[in-house]
Structure formats: structure tokens, C-alpha cells
Amino acid sequence: MPGRKQEIPATPPAYVGAQSCAHCHQEQHRAWKGSHHDLAMQHAGGMSVLGDFNSARYRYHDVTTTFFQRDGGYYVNSDGPDGRMQDFEIKFTFGVYPMQQYLVEMPGGRMQALGVAWDSRPRAEGGQKWFHLYPKEKVDHNDELHWTKLSQNWNYMCAECHSTNLKKNYDLASNRFSTTWSEINVSCEACHGPASRHVEWANRIPGAESIAQKGLAVLLDARKSVTWNFSPAANTATRSETSPPGKEIEMCARCHSRRSTLTEDYRHGRPLMDTHLPALLTEYLYYPDGQVNEEDYEYGSFIQSKMFHKGVTCSDCHDPHTQKLRAPGNETCLQCHRAETFASAEHHHHPMESKGAVCAGCHMPTTNFMVIHARHDHSIRIPRPDLSVRLGTPNACTQCHADKEAAWADAQIKDWYGPAWAPGWHFGETLHEAIQGMPQAGPDLAAVTLSPQVPDIARATAASLLANYLEPTTGVVLPKLLANPSPMVRHSALAIVEQLPAERRWVLAGTLLSDSVRAVRIEAGRVLAAAQQGAPTPALEFALESAVGDYVSAQLESAEHPQSHVNLGLLYQDMGNPDKAERAYLQAIALDPAYVAAHVNLADLYRVLNKDAKAEETLVKARTAIGENAAVEHALGLLYVRTRQMPNALASLALAARLLPDNARYVYVYAVALNSNGDASRAIEILEAVNVTHPYDRDVLIALVSFHKSAGNMQAAMEFAGKLANIDPRYGSEDQILQQSPLP
Known part of the structure; x- marks a missing residue:
């Protein structure tokens, strides 16, 4: 009977396709x-x-790529995996605006994205032309960024987020992909989940609201019954419901995040970190702020x-x-921010019709990725040129006023807003x-990790950096971090646990082997694996075995990648x-003979096993496969030191320091050898x-004190002892450092 709750069969839900949804949801389907x-x-x-496939040509260094049509198909003539020019058929288009890429089918079920893409913007905006994704580099067929390499592989890098119900289906034994999808694009069920039960519900009891979830895996109803309201004295609206709307955001984050995949078994409505591991605010991905x-x-x-x-x-x-803004331009922001306060020259201090009056221009500045794709920074922040002065971070003011310095912008803002x-x-x-290695960062990081005013992602980043600073405060902070509500x-926090003795690891992190979130469980398993013999109870031993098994499965989820x-x-x-x-x-080397980390870690394993001859053989092979590489030469140099081949050691360590002069460790080790x-x-x-570029590196300072002292340069030794005392009082006074100054 209509309105009566009925049971939905317990069969696993299946994907039914957008056309099934369109029968009832015509408006949404049209949008x-x-x-x-x-x-x-x-x-x-x-x-x-x-793109222009009318025999259009694009020249990139020594390679001229030609785009043409033949027998009703689309083709490209370009350099293949061996560097030879070949014809390749375009199988799929990828994306639409502001650029479109093209996929070529290669052996082993691989789809590769060409390095030359089509700028689909209007000609008046600089578009309607071919361009290369790495214009400032010379990417040839030996480069890891070449379009035929793993970094440009659709199956591994892109596929999950451009199709619905994507199954990568990589087989390590045959080194082949058999990738499938339910729908080629991002369709209804990519977000709402497999809808077969929902269709059964709709067909069985039209309009009934009493069946739980309406047969859907997840109800994306964060906006239902929610309003944003202005109180009389407020300039910004507040949400009528305070419950966190994480369900929708974590669903979007499956694809709209920088993350790695832990399992292909995505379950709509489950926490993001059950299936994916988002990146932190790490150096190079983000600025410090x-x-x-x-x-x-x-x-x-x-x-x-x-x-x-x-x-x-x-x-x-x-x-x-539609994925479009709900209102044009500033109107989206003014849904919640009073126009009379914020859409005014008194607020933004720019002419009303200028770029400086656009909310997003100041609060969501853009950065171009993939050469032409301007993306807004969604941290939606107040410009801080004062931080730019101190930290070297960008700010919206000087991104627009490119001829001005951050100090000018800082002074301008202070003048506008006063006290x-x-x-x-x-x-x-x-x-x-912490990134600079400043000694005071330890206690400061500990404070950040516990501050409720700091976003979880910043607290998590601080916790990961705190692993380099085992301060006395860490013992107080760490249990709180391991019990934090944020996965x-x-x-x-497990990065800190990893630095501790085995017995302490079990006391602190044993319970996380049964954490409700997969990413936490498997990381606890990895960290406790080295302490497996010390499992205090059979139950924890079993939990460790399960977590380690899940960690192995998570790694094999990306078995095509040597890492x-x-x-x-x-x-x-x-x-x-x-x-x-x-x-x-x-196995990693078999997948990619030029993968540095595999060679270096294999050689280090042989070192541990007292097999220096095999370690040397491994690193020499790596040198042949990779060419000049700092990590390989550094490892070879250390091996030659151990085996008392000092001329070879000095040559390799010198090359490592020359190839990566900003790596203080490589330079330090070379100096010690000299x-x-x-x-x-x-x-x-x-x-x-x-020391000029790495003033807080303690090993460098200790070596300078010691070497100058040994050479009789007491004034210079005292100078560097003073620097060490200033940055880290734990070493004592200048005189104490000078008296101790052990040789590195």
C-alpha cells in the first residue's frame, strides 16, 4: 500500500545508468x-x-606532432615509447574546458594521455590552439613525464574520477589492465551510488517517503530543510542546523582532493579515509600557510x-x-554576506566595477595548472601580505599588482583598516x-596540534612534522592526538609513534589497529609491524595481522606503480x-628499471645483510639504467666508504652534492669524507x-665547529658554536660546545 514501509531485498545494489534516473528526475538530468x-x-x-585534426602541426623541441583524420577516425603522429615517430589512433576525449586531452590505446590495456592538448577557450582568450603541458621542460621519450610513461597513464592517474563505477582491474602477473566502467562519464550514480534498489523502491511505491534512504546508498540531503539566516546585527548569515555536513563534502572529495586510493571497493556514504588518503599541507603541494x-x-x-x-x-x-555557481559573480557570496557591508568600496577599497571589487579575486585567487587551467584557491582566506613578508607565501594583492612588493601591500592594508x-x-x-628546521618548532608544533582554532588538516600536518621533534611535550601531546576525533x-600522529621504542608503540597505538577508519588501521599496522614480536595480547596480535594484511592490499591496489x-x-x-x-x-625494478627508490632500498637491504658486493652491483646497474642521479651516487659513495674505496667514495659523494646542492645532508656527508x-x-x-642556505642544520654547524677547531681556527669555531647555541640551547653555551665538539 502507498506510504507503507516495505523491505528492500538484501541483494547488493547495482548500477542502472543515467537513463534510468532520467525517467523521474528529468530536471536534474537536463541540468x-x-x-x-x-x-x-x-x-x-x-x-x-x-581539437584541430585537419593535418594541424605542433612543434615541441625536436618533435613535430601532427593531428589528422583517416577512415573516419582521429589520429596523431608523434614520438612513441622508443622515440620513433608513429601514428596513433585517438580513442577517447578527456575533459572539455578550458582544455581537452586525448587518449591513445597502448599495449597491455593501457590508455595514455598525450602531452599535447587542445586549448578549447575562445580565440579571443588565447585559445583554439594546441599546446604542450610541459612547455618549460624538454620531455623526451626517456623522461618520466613523457606521454607514454606511467605518470601519464589514464588507468592509474585519471580514470577513477572521469567515469562511473570504474574498475581498474590491473593484473600484476601479466602487467595488463582490463579496465571497465558502468558509464564512461561522471554520471548520477558516481555521486549517489548504485541505484538499483532506489529504482525498485520508486517502481514499487511511488512517492512513499517512509522507506529508509529511499533505497539509496547515501542521501545527499545536507541542504534539505537548512537555511542561512541573518540576525539583525550580523553581517554574515548562519546555518540553521549546526550538525556537520561532512557527508556531501567527503563524497565530492573522493575526486576533488589530492589523494591516494586505498581500495577500489568504494562505499558511498562511508568516511573518505576508508578508501582514500588525502594529502596533507606538505611542502611543494602547499605553501606553509x-x-x-x-x-x-x-x-x-x-x-x-x-x-x-x-x-x-x-x-x-x-x-x-550543472556544476555552475548558484548565482553569477559576487551574488554567490552575497547569499550569506550582506551586500551593503561587503559589496562596498569601504570594504574592498577598489572601484566598484573593477577586478578588485570581485570577492573571489581577493579571497579565492587563481593559479594556473596544466598551463592554462585557472583554479581558485578554495581556502577562501583574507589576504595576508604580512605573512608574505615573513614566510615568502603568495598573496592576492601582489598577484594582481605584480609590480609591487608584499611590504607595499602590507602597508596599504594597514593604512586602509587602521587599528x-x-x-x-x-x-x-x-x-x-618546522620546514626550515628551526629548533623552537617542536613546542610550537605541539601547540598547533592541540589548538581547536586550527583546521584538522593543519593539525595533522603539524603532527606529521612533530615526528622530527621528539620534545618532552610530545609525551603529553601524543595520547591526545591518537584519540583525536579527526582520522x-x-x-x-602515528608518524610520531614510529619514532618510539617498540614497547611504547604498543602502549600508545595498539588500540588503533581496530580504528573505525581503514586509513588509520592500516597505518597503525605498518607502524607496529616492526614491533610484532612484542604484541602484548593474542587479540592485538590478531588485530595486527589483519591491519598488516589490509596495508598490503592497499599497496597492491596500485600494484602497477613501483612505489x-x-x-x-x-x-x-x-x-x-x-x-x-x-x-x-x-618487482619494483621490473616495473620500472629506472625507479631510483627501488634500487637504493634494495642496495640498503643488501648492506643490512652484509652483502656489499650485491649492493654495489645493484647501484652500478642503477647508474646505468638511470644516468646521473644524486640518490644513487650518494648511496654508492657511502658503500665505497664502508668498503674503503676512498677515491671512488669521494667521486660519488661529490657528484651527489653537485647534482643536489640544496640537499644539506648530501653536502654534509661529502664534507665529512673530504x-x-x-x-x-x-x-x-x-x-x-x-650553512648560508640551511642555517638551522645542526649537523652542519657541529661539523663546522669541529673542523675549524681541529684546523686551529678558534675564532671561526667560536662563531659557529655561538650560532649553534643560539638556535638550540640544549647544546649548551659557546664554551661548552667548543669544549665538546666531537668530530662527526
Whole structure:
């Protein structure tokens, strides 16, 4: 009977396709048609291909790529995996605006994205032309960025987020993909989940609201019955419901985040970290203050924002079906921010019709990725040129006023807002300290990890950096971090646990083997694997076995990538299984003979096993396969030191330091070798140079004190002892350091 609750059969839900949804949801289906999700991936044809395939040519260094049509198909003539020019058929288009890429089918079920893409913007905006994704580099067929390499492989890098119900289906034994999808594009069920039960519900009892979830895997109802209301005295609206709207945001984050995949078994409605591991605010991906540096796909930025913490969801600003803003320009922001206060020259101090009056221009500045794709920073922040002055971070003011310095912008803002401008401390200041290796960063990081005013992603980043600072405060902070409600924080806190003795690891982290979130469980398993013999109870021993098994499965989820096998090799070494570790490293090398980490870790395994001859053989082979590489030469240099081949050691260590002069460790080790070989003056010279760029590196300072003292340069030794005392009082006074000054 209508309105009566009935049971839905317990069979697993299946994907039924967008057309099934369109029968009832015509308005939503019409809105979705033609959207970026709808056009995310298409079969190459006259209606989908936007690029010029009329014998168009594009020259990139020594390679001229030609785009043409033949027998009704679309083709490209370009350099293949061996560098020879070949014809390749275009099978699929990828994306639509502001650029379109093209996929070529290669042996082993691989789809590869060409390095030359089509700029689909209007000609007036600089578009309607071919361009290369790496214009400032010379990428040839030997380069890891070449279009035929794993870094440009659709199956591994892109597929999950451009199609619905994507199954990668990689087989390690045959090194082949058999990738499948339910629908080629990002369709209804990519977000709402498999809908067969929902269709059964709709057909069985039309309009009934009493059946739980309406047969859907997840109800994306964060906006239902929610309003944003202005109180009379407020300039910003508040959400009528305070419950966190994480369900929708974590669903979007599956694709709109910089993350790795833990399992292909995605379950709609489950926490993101059950299936994916989001990146932290790590150096190179983000600036210290959390502004995006490399592409982060929005999530890592947005969860830093004040808007996120006040309950704003993606669909508050974006229509989920068209993906367009809910209102044009500033009108989207003015849904919640009073126009008379914020859309005024008194607020933004720019002419009303200028770019400076656009909310997003100041609060969501853009960065171009993939050359032409301008993406807004979704941390939605107040510009902080004062941080730019101190930390070297970007700010919206000087991104627009490119001829001005950050200090000018800082002074301008202070002049505009006067005493009311008091931005205060920012977590980026502490992350910057830690990245620079400043000794005071330890206690400051500990404070950041516990601050409820700091976003979880920044607290998690601080926890991961705190692993380098085992301060006395860590013992107080660590239990709180491991019990934090945020799985991101709990996961990162395990990096600190990893630095502790085995028995302490079990006391602190044993319970996380049964954490409700997969990413935390498997990281606990990895960290405790080295302490497996010390499991205090059979129950914890069983939990460890299960978590380690899940960690292995997570690595094999990306079995096509050599790093997964390097990770397994490290795990097996920790577990005292050198044979399995060796096989894992060799598997990584088989997948990519030029993969540096596999060679270096295999050689280090042989070192541990007292097999220096095999270690040398491994590194010499790596040199042949890879060419000049700093990590390989550094490892070879250390091996030659151990085997007392000092001329070879000095040559390799010198090359490593020359190839990566900004790596203080490589320079330091080379200097120690020089000093041991009787060339103290050269050792001092290169250490003083690296001290300029790495003033907080303790090993460098200790070596400078020792080498100068041994050479009789007491004034210089005292100078560097003073620097060490200033940055880290734990070493004592200048005189104490000078008296101790052990040789490195």
C-alpha cells in the first residue's frame, strides 16, 4: 500500500545508468547534460573532438606532432615509447574546458594521455590552439613525464574520477589492465551510488517517503530543510542546523582532493579515509600557510576555510548537476554576506566595477595548472601580505599588482583598516619554522596540534612534522592526538609513534589497529609491524595481522606503480623478512628499471645483510639504467666508504652534492669524507656555503665547529658554536660546545 514501509531485498545494489534516473528526475538530468561531469570522457568522434585534426602541426623541441583524420577516425603522429615517430589512433576525449586531452590505446590495456592538448577557450582568450603541458621542460621519450610513461597513464592517474563505477582491474602477473566502467562519464550514480534498489523502491511505491534512504546508498540531503539566516546585527548569515555536513563534502572529495586510493571497493556514504588518503599541507603541494602550490583539486584547501567550519557545503555555492555557481559573480557570496557591508568600496577599497571589487579575486585567487587551467584557491582566506613578508607565501594583492612588493601591500592594508587590522598568529608560521628546521618548532608544533582554532588538516600536518621533534611535550601531546576525533590527525600522529621504542608503540597505538577508519588501521599496522614480536595480547596480535594484511592490499591496489612495491619491501624489512623484501624491490625494478627508490632500498637491504658486493652491483646497474642521479651516487659513495674505496667514495659523494646542492645532508656527508681524507679546507668551504642556505642544520654547524677547531681556527669555531647555541640551547653555551665538539 502507498506510504507503507516495505523491505528492500538484501541483494547488493547495482548500477542502472543515467537513463534510468532520467525517467523521474528529468530536471536534474537536463541540468547535468552538457556539464563537465557529463563530458568528462567521451568516445572520440565528430561531436566530441574539439581539437584541430585537419593535418594541424605542433612543434615541441625536436618533435613535430601532427593531428589528422583517416577512415573516419582521429589520429596523431608523434614520438612513441622508443622515440620513433608513429601514428596513433585517438580513442577517447578527456575533459572539455578550458582544455581537452586525448587518449591513445597502448599495449597491455593501457590508455595514455598525450602531452599535447587542445586549448578549447575562445580565440579571443588565447585559445583554439594546441599546446604542450610541459612547455618549460624538454620531455623526451626517456623522461618520466613523457606521454607514454606511467605518470601519464589514464588507468592509474585519471580514470577513477572521469567515469562511473570504474574498475581498474590491473593484473600484476601479466602487467595488463582490463579496465571497465558502468558509464564512461561522471554520471548520477558516481555521486549517489548504485541505484538499483532506489529504482525498485520508486517502481514499487511511488512517492512513499517512509522507506529508509529511499533505497539509496547515501542521501545527499545536507541542504534539505537548512537555511542561512541573518540576525539583525550580523553581517554574515548562519546555518540553521549546526550538525556537520561532512557527508556531501567527503563524497565530492573522493575526486576533488589530492589523494591516494586505498581500495577500489568504494562505499558511498562511508568516511573518505576508508578508501582514500588525502594529502596533507606538505611542502611543494602547499605553501606553509596552506595556500595551494600544486594542484589539490579543492578539498585540502576548502577544509581549511572558515566557511567549511561554519557549515558551508559544496552545493551551497555550486549547483551539483550543472556544476555552475548558484548565482553569477559576487551574488554567490552575497547569499550569506550582506551586500551593503561587503559589496562596498569601504570594504574592498577598489572601484566598484573593477577586478578588485570581485570577492573571489581577493579571497579565492587563481593559479594556473596544466598551463592554462585557472583554479581558485578554495581556502577562501583574507589576504595576508604580512605573512608574505615573513614566510615568502603568495598573496592576492601582489598577484594582481605584480609590480609591487608584499611590504607595499602590507602597508596599504594597514593604512586602509587602521587599528582594526589585527590578523594575529597563523599556523603557517609554525609550519614554516618546522620546514626550515628551526629548533623552537617542536613546542610550537605541539601547540598547533592541540589548538581547536586550527583546521584538522593543519593539525595533522603539524603532527606529521612533530615526528622530527621528539620534545618532552610530545609525551603529553601524543595520547591526545591518537584519540583525536579527526582520522586525519590520528593517522598523522602515528608518524610520531614510529619514532618510539617498540614497547611504547604498543602502549600508545595498539588500540588503533581496530580504528573505525581503514586509513588509520592500516597505518597503525605498518607502524607496529616492526614491533610484532612484542604484541602484548593474542587479540592485538590478531588485530595486527589483519591491519598488516589490509596495508598490503592497499599497496597492491596500485600494484602497477613501483612505489607500492618499495613500500612493501620496507614493510617486510621491518617485519624481519628479507627474502620478501628483496622480491618486492626486484618487482619494483621490473616495473620500472629506472625507479631510483627501488634500487637504493634494495642496495640498503643488501648492506643490512652484509652483502656489499650485491649492493654495489645493484647501484652500478642503477647508474646505468638511470644516468646521473644524486640518490644513487650518494648511496654508492657511502658503500665505497664502508668498503674503503676512498677515491671512488669521494667521486660519488661529490657528484651527489653537485647534482643536489640544496640537499644539506648530501653536502654534509661529502664534507665529512673530504675532512677524513685530509682536505679540511675544502670541507669547511662547502659546509660554510651550505650553512648560508640551511642555517638551522645542526649537523652542519657541529661539523663546522669541529673542523675549524681541529684546523686551529678558534675564532671561526667560536662563531659557529655561538650560532649553534643560539638556535638550540640544549647544546649548551659557546664554551661548552667548543669544549665538546666531537668530530662527526
